[in-house]
Amino acid sequence: MTDEQTPAEDVAFEADDASQEIEALKLEVAALKEQALRYAAEAENTKRRAEREMNDARAYAIQKFGRDLLGVADNLSRATAHSPRESTDPAVKNFIIGVEMTEKELTSAFERNGLKKIDPAKGEKFDPHLHQAVTEQPSTEVAAGGVVAVLQAGYELMGRLVRPAMVAVAAKGSTGPGGPEQAGASANPYAGAGSDSDSSGGSFDQKA
Numbered sequence: 412m413t414d415e416q417t418p419a420e421d422v423a424f425e426a427d428d429a430s431q432e433i434e435a436l437k438l439e440v441a442a443l444k445e446q447a448l449r450y451a452a453e454a455e456n457t458k459r460r461a462e463r464e465m466n467d468a469r470a471y472a473i474q475k476f477g478r479d480l481l482g483v484a485d486n487l488s489r490a491t492a493h494s495p496r497e498s499t500d501p502a503v504k505n506f507i508i509g510v511e512m513t514e515k516e517l518t519s520a521f522e523r524n525g526l527k528k529i530d531p532a533k534g535e536k537f538d539p540h541l542h543q544a545v546t547e548q549p550s551t552e553v554a555a556g557g558v559v560a561v562l563q564a565g566y567e568l569m570g571r572l573v574r575p576a577m578v579a580v581a582a583k584g585s586t587g588p589g590g591p592e593q594a595g596a597s598a599n600p601y602a603g604a605g606s607d608s609d610s611s612g613g614s615f616d617q618k619a
Contacts, residue, residue, distance in 0.1 A: 466569075470525075470568060470569050470571065473524050473525065473526065473568060474526075474568050474571070474573055477521065477524070477526045477566065477568060477573060478573055478574070480517070480521075481566060481573075481574060483517065484514070484517055484518070484521070484564075485563065485564075487510060487513060487514040487517065488514060488564070490510050490514075491507070491510055491511050491514055494507045494510065494511075495507070521566070525568055525569040526566055526567075526568050526573070527566065527567055527568075528564050528565070528566055529541050529542075529564060529565035529566060529567055529575070529576040530561055530564045530565075530576065531558045531561060531576060531578060532558070533552070533553060533557075533558060533559065533560065534552070534553045534554070534557045534558065534587065534588075535557060535558045536556060536557055536558075537556050537557065537558060537578070537580050540572070541565060541567070541572065541575060541576060542558065542565070542575055542576045542577075542578045543565075543575040543576065543577055543578070544578055544579070544580040545562060545577050545578070545579065546579045546580070547579065547580045547581065547582040548579055548580075548581065548582055549581070549582045549584060549585050550581040550582070550585040550586075550587050551585070551586050551587060552587045552588075553581040553585060553587040554581060554585060554587040554588060555581050555582060555583050555584060555585040555587075556580065556581060557580070557581045557585075557587065558578045558579070558580060558581075559578070559579045559580060559581050560578065560579045561576055561577070561578050562577040562578060562579060563576065563577040564576055565577070
């Protein structure tokens with residue numbers, strides 16, 4: 412009787428060993444899969460970090476070069492703004508056209524490389540992230556906290572501020588359209604601020 416049961420017991424023992432080995436292999440495969448996924452994630456993170464660092468290095472190089480050319484852009488802008496357009500002298504007209512084409516080409520070169528001009532329109536809301544208020548003045552055309560005039564255009568590179576736009580801002584009490592009486596006090600970033608302080612968070616140099 413014992414001799415007849417021995418083969419069955421051996422088979423059951425071998426089956427149990429095989430089952431344990433299969434489970435061990437499954438666990439090993441699962442661990443290897445997890446490790447492979449972890450390595451793949453680390454490789455992807457390394458790739459993204461390298462791309463980000465490369466883009467940062469490129470942006471820094473362009474930013475430095477672009478900043479050096481901002482003075483040129485400013486001078487060209489002043490030249491075209493004060494050019495004698497009424498002149499009837501063909502040489503003067505051709506000279507003005509040449510300066511305007513040079514300014515346009517420089518602006519296009521800036522834009523092709525991600526350097527964009529910040530030139531807020533009159534009445535646009537003051538943005539402390541893009542603008543720097545250098546003076547404030549009462550206005551009947553612009554609501555309080557709006558841009559009255561651009562004193563110097565700003566520039567940003569790939570979403571990074573290179574130079575803020577220097578602007579004049581409408582003072583509290585300005586009666587231009589879109590003021591607090593029409594759009595609510597929240598439309599004025601200077602609402603509630605004293606004359607000697609600025610709660611907008613932007614750079615603000617008050618002048619008498």
